[in-house]
Amino acid sequence: MNIDELKNIWNEENIENIPEISTEQRKTLYLPLEKMRKSMRGEFWSxxxxxxxxxxxxxxxxxxxxxxxxxxxxxxSMMFVTAFFFSKFFKLYKEMGNPELNTYDGLKDLLHQFELNKQYYLSFYLSFVPFMVCEMIIVLEFIPRPVPLTNLQIASISIGTLIVGIFGLFCLGKWWFQRFYGKNIDKIKELVDELKK
Known part of the structure; x- marks a missing residue:
């Protein structure tokens, strides 16, 4: 047996072992993907x-x-950071719009992309912490007050705002992602689990 015959046998076996997605399963897949694409468009324009x-x-x-x-x-500066993260989201948006999702492996790859984008999403929200600190400094320095703030008040306001801001942005990012994308990703995971059986 020569090397070409071995390659052909290998390719045939790999093709046979990859489960195909039925038409009904594609319809099940289409709805959550379209909902996520709609959420992404809305988020971009807002x-x-x-x-x-x-x-x-x-x-x-x-x-x-x-x-x-x-x-x-x-x-x-916030606009440039946002543009960077939206460029990552746009790649996923395009992939979801023209899916080559005929196989189990294609769906697994899409789920992997969702996981990566979930991390990007949380990073996006947390990347606004330095901007929040800068805004706080500008407000503390430029807003006139009848009685100037003491050093202890400035430190307390700054540290308190930073702690609450980091926690708030992280929670907002997780909640927002779950609300607009998480439920649909769970439906796709169910389809992958169904194909696995």
Missing amino acids: TVGVFVFAFVLMAFSPAPFKFNFYINLLVA
Whole structure:
């Protein structure tokens, strides 16, 4: 037996061992994928709207130049970080829209992509902690007060806001992901488990 015959036998055996997805299972798969794509589109456009609103608000703000400049710089930096993470989400969005999901292995690969994007999603929310700290510093430094804050008050406000902010952003990220994507991912996992049997 030569090497070409061995390759042919190997390929035939691999093809036979990969379970195909039936038409009914594809319909079951299509609904959660389409719901997730709709959530991703909505999230993208609402984020664009938030950034446009922030820039317009700062353009008409009567605050001093230095305050406006720092806030605009901060919002622009947040926009670049958001663009990086949305580029990762967009790859998954495209993959879900043109699925080559005819096999069990294709579905397993998609689930792996979902897990990676879940980590990106949590990282996305946590990446806003430094921006939150900068915003807090700008507010503490530039908002005039009748009685200036003491050093202890500034430290307490800063540390308290940081602790609450990190915990809040992490919880918000987990909740948001589960609410808009987690339930649909669970349905796809059920389909993979069904194919495994």
